[in-house]
Amino acid sequence: xxxxxxxxxxxxxxxxxxxxxxxxxxxxxxxxxxxxxxxxxxxxxxxxxxxxxxxxxxxxxxxxxxxxxxxxxxxxxxxxxxxxxxxxxxxxxxxxxxxxxxxxxxxxxxxxxxxxxxxxxxxxxxxxxxxxxxxxxxxxxxxxxxxxxxxxxxxxxxxxxxxxxxxxxxxxxxxxxxxxxxxxxxxxxxxxxxxxxxxxxxxxxxxxxxxxxxxxxxxxxxxxxxxxxxxxxxxxxxxxxxxxxxxxxxxxxxxxxxxxxxxxxxxxxxxxxxxxxxxxxxxxxxxxxxxxxxxxxxxxxxxxxxxxxxxxxxxxxxxxxxxxxxxxxxxxxxxxxxxxxxxxxxxxxxxxxxxxxxxxxxxxxxxxxxxxxxxxxxxxxxxxxxxxxxxxxxxxxxxxxxxxxxxxxxxxxxxxxxxxxxxxxxxxxxxxxxxxxxxxxxxxxxxxxxxxxxxxxxxxxxxxxxxxxxxxxxxxxxxxxxxxxxxxxxxxxxxxxxxxxxxxxxxxxxxxxxxxxxxxxxxxxxxxxxxxxxxxxxxxxxxxxxxxxxxxxxxxxxxxxxxxxxxxxxxxxxxxxxxxxxxxxxxxxxxxxxxxxxxxxxxxxxxxxxxxxx
Ligand code: ADP
Ligand code: MG
Numbered sequence: 001x002x003x004x005x006x007x008x009x010x011x012x013x014x015x016x017x018x019x020x021x022x023x024x025x026x027x028x029x030x031x032x033x034x035x036x037x038x039x040x041x042x043x044x045x046x047x048x049x050x051x052x053x054x055x056x057x058x059x060x061x062x063x064x065x066x067x068x069x070x071x072x073x074x075x076x077x078x079x080x081x082x083x084x085x086x087x088x089x090x091x092x093x094x095x096x097x098x099x100x101x102x103x104x105x106x107x108x109x110x111x112x113x114x115x116x117x118x119x120x121x122x123x124x125x126x127x128x129x130x131x132x133x134x135x136x137x138x139x140x141x142x143x144x145x146x147x148x149x150x151x152x153x154x155x156x157x158x159x160x161x162x163x164x165x166x167x168x169x170x171x172x173x174x175x176x177x178x179x180x181x182x183x184x185x186x187x188x189x190x191x192x193x194x195x196x197x198x199x200x201x202x203x204x205x206x207x208x209x210x211x212x213x214x215x216x217x218x219x220x221x222x223x224x225x226x227x228x229x230x231x232x233x234x235x236x237x238x239x240x241x242x243x244x245x246x247x248x249x250x251x252x253x254x255x256x257x258x259x260x261x262x263x264x265x266x267x268x269x270x271x272x273x274x275x276x277x278x279x280x281x282x283x284x285x286x287x288x289x290x291x292x293x294x295x296x297x298x299x300x301x302x303x304x305x306x307x308x309x310x311x312x313x314x315x316x317x318x319x320x321x322x323x324x325x326x327x328x329x330x331x332x333x334x335x336x337x338x339x340x341x342x343x344x345x346x347x348x349x350x351x352x353x354x355x356x357x358x359x360x361x362x363x364x365x366x367x368x369x370x371x372x373x374x375x376x377x378x379x380x381x382x383x384x385x386x387x388x389x390x391x392x393x394x395x396x397x398x399x400x401x402x403x404x405x406x407x408x409x410x411x412x413x414x415x416x417x418x419x420x421x422x423x424x425x426x427x428x429x430x431x432x433x434x435x436x437x438x439x440x441x442x443x444x445x446x447x448x449x450x451x452x453x454x455x456x457x458x459x460x461x462x463x464x465x466x467x468x469x470x471x472x473x474x475x476x477x478x479x480x481x482x483x484x485x486x487x488x489x490x491x492x493x494x495x496x497x498x499x500x501x502x503x504x505x506x507x508x509x510x511x512x513x514x515x516x517x518x519x520x521x522x523x524x525x526x527x528x529x530x531x532x533x534x535x536x537x538x539x540x541x542x543x544x545x546x547x548x549x550x551x552x553x554x555x556x557x558x559x560x561x562x563x564x565x566x567x568x569x570x571x572x573x574x575x576x577x578x579x580x581x582x583x584x585x586x587x588x589x590x591x592x593x594x595x596x597x598x599x600x601x602x603x604x605x606x607x608x609x610x611x612x613x614x
Contacts, residue, residue, distance in 0.1 A: 008472075011194035014336030015187040018276050022048065022186065042175065044283045045182040046239045047138040050277055051263045052189040053232030056273040057225045058264065060198055062565035063134065064207030066257050067126070067142030070149035071119050071230040072237030074253035077153060077160055078118040079238035080169045088168025090163060095158040100212040108170070109177065112238045119234030123227045131223035134208060138222075146257060153249040169244030178239055185232050190272045190334070192228065196462045197221050202270075203448040203459040210446035213408060214511060215463025226484055237612050259286075262314050266321055268328025270450070273335040278328065284313065289313040310606055332491075360421035361385050362407075362438075362515045362547055366425075367416035369399070369406050369544040369571075375404045377571045379416070384515055384547040390539070391423055391579075392551045393560035395591065400551045401443050404517050406520035408440050409433050420514065435464060439513030441504040443520045443551075453484060455491050460510035478510040479503075481543075498529030502536060509540070515547040516540070522554050530557065559583065567591070 022045060029041035048164075050072055058065045081096075086104045089096065106114075130141045154163050192198045203219040204211035211218060241247055259282070267278020292298075295305035321329060362384040369377040377399045384390045394402050405411035407418050409426045418426040425436050439460075448456050457478050462473035479485050482502040487495060492503060501521055508516055522530045534557065541548060552558045558565065565582045567575040569591040575582055582588055582609075 007191045007194045010334075010336050010341045011191050013341045014194075014272070014334050015190040016394075017335050017339075018190060018272060019183045021276070022179065022182050026175055027184075030175055037518065040283060040287055042173065042178055042243060042505075044244055044280060045178045046173075046236055047260070047263065047283060048182050048238035048279045049185040049239070050233045050260055051275045051279045052185040052272065053229040053234075053236065054260055054264050055229075055269065055272060056189050056192055056232065056458065057222075057229035059269045059271070059275070060201040060205065060225055061222050063138040063142075063222070064261070065142040065226075065229070066139065066227055066261075067145035067149075068233045069252055069257040069260060070146050071123060071233035072240065072256065073149055073153060073235030073249065074119050074122055075112075075115045075237030076241035076247060076252060077166070078115035078234075079108070079111035080166055081159065082106040082242050083108055083170055083242065084168045085170065092161060092166070092168045093158065097158075100159075108173065108238075112177075112235060116231055116234050119228065119230055123230030124232075127223045127226040127230070131219050131226055134218075135232050145293060146253070150249055150253050154251075160249065163250065165246050165248045166241075167246040169242060169245065171242065173239050173242045176233055181235050181239065185235070186272065186276065188228070188232070188277065192225075193334070197224065199451075199455060200459055200462065201225055203451060203456075206448035206450055207446045209410065210448065211459065212430040212433070213410065213440055213442075213446075214419045214460040214507060215431050216459065217429075217431045248326060258311075258510055260513075262318055266318055266328055268330040268332065270327070270332050271330055271334050274328050274330035277330045281329065285314065286310055339395045360419075362425075362549070364403070364407065365417050365419065365420040367403065367406055367413045367418065369402050369411060369414050375571050376454060377406065377413075378569075380566075380568070380573045382566045382573070382576055383414055384549050386514060386547045387541070387545045388546040388563040389541055389550060389561055391558040391565040392549060392568065393553075393555065393558055393565060393582075394568035397570075399571040400568055401519055402552065403568070404440060404519050404549070407517060408438060431463075434460070434511045437513040437514035437519065439508030439515070440503070440517040441508055441519055441521060443523065445500050445504055446509075447492045447503060448489075451492055452488065453479065453490050453492055453495065454488040456503060457507050457510045460507045474512075475510055478506045481509060481539065482506040483532070498525050498532060501525065501529075502533065505536065505540075513546060515549065517549045517551075519551045521550065521552060522552060522557055530554070534561065 018082060025041045025044060029038040033041060049066070053071070054068050057068065081100060083106055084092070084102055084104050089101060089104045093101070099118040126145050130138055133141055153160050156162070160166060175237050193202070200216040201212065201221040204216055204221065208218055218303070237252065244251070263282045264275055265278070266281060267276070268274025284502065289310040292303060293306050293309040295303045304410070323330070364380055364382050367377060367380045368375070380403060382390070392403065394400055402411060406413040408425060409428055409430045413426050417424050420437050423436055424437060425433060428436060434580065448459065454472070454475055457475040458471055461474040463480070465471045465474065476485065476488065479488055482505050484499060484503055484506060487499065495503060502595060505518065505521065522533055537548065537550070540546065550558065562579055565577065565579055566573060567582060567588050574591055575585045577585065
């Protein structure tokens with residue numbers, strides 16, 4: 001288990017902040033509220049637990065789960081089988097196996113614990129395949145889980161009475177237990193969101209490829225979030241069963257799923273504050289709409305019963321809120337984050353990320369890549385040395401990005417290998433490549449857009465840090481190198497273009513790489529931004545002994561910056577040498593401007609500035 005300090009003060013403060021209204025609701029329910037109000041308060045606290053369970057998985061992974069209601073059902077039935085009164089059991093479930101029948105009459109807390117064990121097992125079994133899926137495929141798989149669970153419960157008549165009502169369990173839940181579970185759920189969800197795993201999962205939600213490239217094992221994180229969320233839903237289901245006293249499988253099917261997701265989406269799926277707030281709003285809304293739906297005398301007006309008003313009403317409210325506030329009522333930032341709680345960071349007396357001394361160069365050996373018949377790379381051979389800048393140039397489509405992707409294992413090479421010291425890199429899982437000493441940026445910027453600048457960098461710092469290490473300081477140091485210290489708290493998507501490019505470099509630097517691969521870092525930059533970038537690259541090269549591989553279209557920039565240049569054309573490595581050698585190489589000139597001789601010369605070279613005349 002990782003150190004508790006990793007969560008930071010913010011997450012603890014946020015937990016307390018959100019637990020407070022729950023305690024208040026419980027106290028009101030126990031003292032001043034009338035019976036109907038107390039019932040509503042209890043229901044709110046029970047729902048909050050399940051909505052938080054959904055938030056842990058769906059909110060952090062970005063995959064909408066329709067399946068977590070299944071775990072409420074499993075929690076409900078598993079606990080009810082244990083708390084059911086022996087006399088009622090004989091009537092309601094005469095065919096129950098003897099060993100299970102003998103367990104009847106347990107206290108709720110024991111049944112709750114046992115139900116969580118059952119939920120854990122089922123969640124682990126379904127979580128393994130579902131975690132491998134992303135996006136809508138995963139959502140559909142969770143929908144499958146919901147249907148499978150429902151059909152299984154209906155079919156298991158000996159255990160569940162099938163689609164008939166399950167009855168005979170002691171009705172009523174102690175408020176202390178409900179409150180305890182709700183507060184625990186808030187703390188778990190809020191701490192998880194700020195934990196290293198939670199942050200990494202949120203990063204993967206923003207960009208899965210970029211997250212893997214900074215060392216995030218997305219599948220593993222999805223699995224644990226799935227299981228943790230399931231446990232919360234299971235606890236909620238067990239409490240709900242005993243709150244209701246009698247229920248059937250349809251009570252844990254689409255309607256409940258719709259209700260849970262409404263609460264989550266209305267409040268804002270990405271935050272714990274949103275989950276709690278959305279639950280409160282929908283519980284109240286449903287109560288009001290139900291009263292109106294039933295019709296009757298409301299003082300000023302008398303209304304007839306309106307069938308379906310509640311569901312239609314919720315649907316409309318969600319539609320309106322989503323139309324006006326895409327991120328839900330509570331937005332993408334937690335309450336505590338809005339209130340400006342900030343974790344103290346040891347000031348930057350800490351040295352910038354140091355490149356761990358490691359033997360050897362980055363060797364690209366005979367690397368080739370074919371895409372369905374198209375040879376994008378063929379027999380590329382060169383070496384990137386620590387402390388030197390190697391340029392990789394070539395016309396559009398020459399295979400430069402493919403080479404970087406092949407080196408990082410994102411597009412495994414079809415032939416050849418990539419070595420750092422004695423280690424073959426391209427064969428590693430993509431998320432292990434950073435730990436082998438490689439950091440990279442992408443030709444098309446891939447930031448974690450809805451995370452802050454500091455969080456973007458921190459994801460990377462976390463994945464190479466020891467569990468007890470304070471990575472905020474390392475992340476800040478990486479930001480200082482690229483001149484983004486002042487913008488640490490900004491949401492990444494709001495940065496100007498040039499700063500976004502530099503943030504990507506900072507994120508890669510936070511991996512403490514021995515080799516840094518930059519794919520067209522100056523693309524789309526104006527001259528001022530390019531100058532700022534050059535300054536950064538020079539500083540990195542001067543102060544850190546890391547090997548830089550820079551892909552660039554801007555030949556002036558490449559000639560100024562590089563110690564050595566590799567030239568690709570149509571997947572072939574056509575030259576390698578110092579800037580002066582490359583400038584004078586007839587083959588290179590041919591590749592870049594040779595076409596101008598064959599065809600009428602265009603006004604400006606189509607591939608960026610031509611080589612200076614030799
Ligand atoms: P560069 O970065 O030098 O402009 P790329 O490496 O992006 O060139 O592309 C090299 C060649 O490989 C191009 O012809 C491109 O169309 C092809 N290519 C790149 N990625 C893929 C892919 N995933 N599938 C098929 N072809 C690809
Ligand atoms: Mg490219």
